[in-house]
Structures are given as C-alpha cells and as structure tokens.
Amino acid sequence: MPLHLTVNDEDRVSVRDPLTPLVDVLRDEFFLTGAKIVCREGFCGACTVWVDGRPVVSCLLPVGLAVDCKIHTVESLSTNGDLSVLQKAFEDHDAVQCGMCFPGMLMTLTSFLDREPRATREEIKAALVGNVCRCTGYERIVDAAFSLASAG
Amino acid sequence: MNSLHVATSVADAIAALADRGDGGAPLAGATWIMRAPIRKEQHPRSYVALAKIDELQRVELLHDYLSIGACVTHARLAAALAPLPEFRALAVAAGSSANPAIRQMATIGGNLCAAGFAAADLVPALICLDAQIELAMPGESTRVSVEAFLTMRTDLPHGCLVRRVMVPRTTYRSDHVRLTLRKGGDYPVVIVSLAAELGSTGVVKSARVAIGSVETTARRWEKFERLLIGHPLDPADVTEKATLCADELHGREGVEAPGWYRIKVLPSLVGRAVRNIRGQC
Numbered sequence: 028m029p030l031h032l033t034v035n036d037e038d039r040v041s042v043r044d045p046l047t048p049l050v051d052v053l054r055d056e057f058f059l060t061g062a063k064i065v066c067r068e069g070f071c072g073a074c075t076v077w078v079d080g081r082p083v084v085s086c087l088l089p090v091g092l093a094v095d096c097k098i099h100t101v102e103s104l105s106t107n108g109d110l111s112v113l114q115k116a117f118e119d120h121d122a123v124q125c126g127m128c129f130p131g132m133l134m135t136l137t138s139f140l141d142r143e144p145r146a147t148r149e150e151i152k153a154a155l156v157g158n159v160c161r162c163t164g165y166e167r168i169v170d171a172a173f174s175l176a177s178a179g
Numbered sequence: 180m181n182s183l184h185v186a187t188s189v190a191d192a193i194a195a196l197a198d199r200g201d202g203g204a205p206l207a208g209a210t211w212i213m214r215a216p217i218r219k220e221q222h223p224r225s226y227v228a229l230a231k232i233d234e235l236q237r238v239e240l241l242h243d244y245l246s247i248g249a250c251v252t253h254a255r256l257a258a259a260l261a262p263l264p265e266f267r268a269l270a271v272a273a274g275s276s277a278n279p280a281i282r283q284m285a286t287i288g289g290n291l292c293a294a295g296f297a298a299a300d301l302v303p304a305l306i307c308l309d310a311q312i313e314l315a316m317p318g319e320s321t322r323v324s325v326e327a328f329l330t331m332r333t334d335l336p337h338g339c340l341v342r343r344v345m346v347p348r349t350t351y352r353s354d355h356v357r358l359t360l361r362k363g364g365d366y367p368v369v370i371v372s373l374a375a376e377l378g379s380t381g382v383v384k385s386a387r388v389a390i391g392s393v394e395t396t397a398r399r400w401e402k403f404e405r406l407l408i409g410h411p412l413d414p415a416d417v418t419e420k421a422t423l424c425a426d427e428l429h430g431r432e433g434v435e436a437p438g439w440y441r442i443k444v445l446p447s448l449v450g451r452a453v454r455n456i457r458g459q460c
C-alpha cells in the first residue's frame with residue numbers, strides 16, 4: 028500500500044515496506060541525500076531529521092510511522108539558496124571537516140537553539156551528546172552554535 | 180513484505196494482536212525493534228503499531244497515582260515530571276537515558292517490554308517507585324507489579340499489551356544514578372534507583388532499591404534494603420553495606436564492561452544516590 032508522506036512541505040508517496048527506515052526512503056526513493064547513514068543504531072545522529080518539529084534519528088523510524096507527520100530534512104534549512112544562520116556560522120567558524128556529521132548536527136542544533144536561544148556552552152554540548160563527529164571537530168561546532176546563542 | 184497495522188484504539192490493537200497470534204507483535208517507539216537485524220533477530224510477520232492511539236499518549240496526575248500511557252516517550256515523561264519532585268528517580272531516568280533524539284522516540288512501554296535490553300533506565304526507576312503495570316487483553320485488563328511483569332514479558336498471551344504504568348504518590352524521596360563510560364549519550368553500565376521514607380529523626384522507615392544493567396534483568400535489591408531500615412542515610416555506611424550485599428549479584432558480561440566491574444562500582448553509585456537524596460532534605 029502506498030505511504031503518503033509530507034517531506035519539506037511537499038507531498039510524497041513511498042512504495043517501500045512500512046518497516047523500512049525513514050532514512051532509506053529519504054535517500055533512495057526521494058533522493059534527499061542530506062541525512063547520512065552511519066551507525067543505524069541511534070548513536071551517531073548523522074541521520075537526524077525533524078518529525079513534527081522534533082529531531083529524531085531516521086535510521087530507527089519505520090516509514091510507516093511517519094505517515095501523516097511533517098518531515099523536514101537538512102535540505103529544508105536554506106531558503107532560496109541562502110544558508111540558514113547556523114549553516115553560515117558553521118562556515119564562518121570553519122567547522123566543517125569531512126561533513127558526514129553535519130546534516131545531523133544542523134538539525135539537532137537548529138531545533139535546540141530555537142528552544143534555547145541563550146544556551147550556554149555546556150548546554151550546547153549536552154544537546155549534542157547524540158551527534159558524533161568522527162573528525163572530532165567538536166570545539167569549532169560548539170563555537171559556531173555558541174556564537175549565535177551569545178549574539179544577543 | 181512486512182506488514183504494519185497502525186492501530187487507532189486499544190481495542191483495535193488487542194484485536195489485531197489476537198488475530199495475528201504468534202506472527203504478530205506490538206510496536207511502540209520502534210528504537211529497539213528497528214535494531215533487530217543488527218542483533219540477528221527475525222522480525223515477526225506483522226507488527227501492530229501503537230503510536231497513534233491517543234489513550235496511550237497520556238500522562239495524568241491523579242489523586243493516588245501518576246498514570247503514564249504506554250506510548251509516552253522519555254522526553255515527554257521527563258517534561259511532565261519536571262515540576263513533580265515526588266517522582267524524582269523516574270524524572271532523572273527519563274531525562275538522562277540514551278541521547279536526546281532517542282528520548283524523543285523511545286517509550287515507557289517499549290522500555291519495559293525490551294527483554295534483551297539490560298540497560299533500560301526506566302525499569303529500575305519504576306521498581307524503586309513501586310509502580311504497577313496495567314495490561315489490556317481481550318475482554319479484561321489486569322495489574323501486575325513491574326517485578327512480576329519482568330518475569331512474564333516474553334510470554335504474554337496473544338492480544339495482550341501494556342496499556343499504562345501507574346506510579347503511586349508517596350512521601351518517599353528518590354533518586355536515580357547511572358554510570359556511563361562516556362559522559363553522555365551512552366547506555367549505563369550500572370544503574371541504581373533508590374527510594375526511601377525517612378522518619379522525623381532522619382532514620383529510614385522503609386526503602387526500595389533497584390539495580391539495572393548489573394545483571395541481565397533489572398531487579399529489586401531486598402537484602403540491601405533491609406540493612407537500611409532503622410538507620411540514618413549515611414553515604415559511607417550505605418556504601419559499606421552495599422559492598423557486603425554485592426556477593427549475591429551475578430554481574431553481566433558485556434563488550435562495554437565485564438561483570439566484575441559492574442559489581443565493583445555498584446556500592447559507590449549507591450553512595451552517590453544517598454548523597455543526592457540527602458541533598459533533597
């Protein structure tokens with residue numbers, strides 16, 4: 028049975044098995060390759076997307092449970108080619124190394140800073156415990172996020 | 180193709196599960212079940228999804244107890260308990276388990292039903308708070324203690340599901356401490372949940388202590404509880420008593436920590452829980 032989804036404010040239909048991890052549908056069926064597949068265990072956060080505004084790991088969400096939900100991927104963050112403020116901050120702080128973790132970092136931190144716009148460095152680090160950077164560039168990632176939180 | 184039935188009510192879920200018999204299983208937050216292939220486990224022929232059932236999403240503070248629907252996530256539970264210090268052990272467990280994204284997905288019912296997951300945070304917290312589980316099944320519902328549920332959870336009758344968890348309101352003070360190998364975002368190698376009722380002079384009138392991740396299944400630690408009664412909650416004293424009682428435990432071997440290590444560090448965590456509880460007084 029086709030599964031009707033709303034992804035980045037567009038209606039989409041998946042014909043995959045309802046137990047298929049959402050990340051596989053996003054990448055292989057809809058060609059939204061921003062969310063990355065790394066651990067498939069919920070530990071690394073590279074596959075983080077928003078489901079009804081909440082950051083979740085899409086490797087552990089069966090697509091059948093995402094029907095009727097609003098899904099947003101990292102591709103939705105920029106508008107008309109303009110980077111979001113956090114994407115811009117990452118660029119300004121030269122935070123990107125291989126970039127594998129970045130889609131997840133952006134989805135987690137964008138949502139977190141929306142809720143906690145005056146977050147401390149410690150709070151930003153705590154928010155990132157489910158996002159692993161294998162290039163270990165954490166300090167510059169935290170610097171970038173903190174630059175927004177402390178910007179006033 | 181795997182089939183997924185998205186149930187719209189508890190009655191619908193019970194009927195769908197009963198209909199599927201051995202070939203069906205309930206699906207809540209899915210964070211444990213979606214990793215079945217990694218554990219080399221087979222999915223059943225069909226799952227019955229519970230996530231869209233409104234009744235299972237409710238957290239209600241009633242006169243005598245807190246009622247938590249089976250599909251309440253860790254994140255929602257932590258938020259609901261933040262203003263309620265009487266459920267401190269559960270609030271800490273819900274707010275610190277795994278990582279923020281998993282807490283948005285994993286549910287209290289799933290945590291209780293994942294028999295292979297020894298490091299579930301909510302389970303020892305619920306044991307120490309003396310919670311009951313309401314099971315719904317065709318034509319009836321029944322209540323069992325968490326400890327009883329743990330002995331029967333792999334063998335539930337067809338059509339049976341966890342409907343809600345009921346946590347009694349008491350004057351106990353409680354806390355939940357966990358040791359992870361990384362500072363955050365990790366599963367704990369040892370968990371201690373401790374609740375105590377203190378008399379006016381500060382001595383322990385009654386206590387419930389549960390340990391998780393040490394053995395393959397969380398358990399109540401009654402031998403140790405008995406040594407607390409009639410004494411003040413002194414961190415050094417309870418650490419010593421926990422060391423004395425630890426020889427009855429069977430430490431779980433795991434890639435992240437050997438069994439002996441879990442038992443060795445357990446008394447220090449008990450001491451930490453007591454220190455936290457004293458800080459609440």
Ligand code: FES
Nearest residue numbers: 065066067072086
């Ligand atoms: S790939 Fe989903 S958390 Fe790592």
Ligand code: FES
Nearest residue numbers: 125126160161162
């Ligand atoms: S930049 Fe390489 S994994 Fe983070």
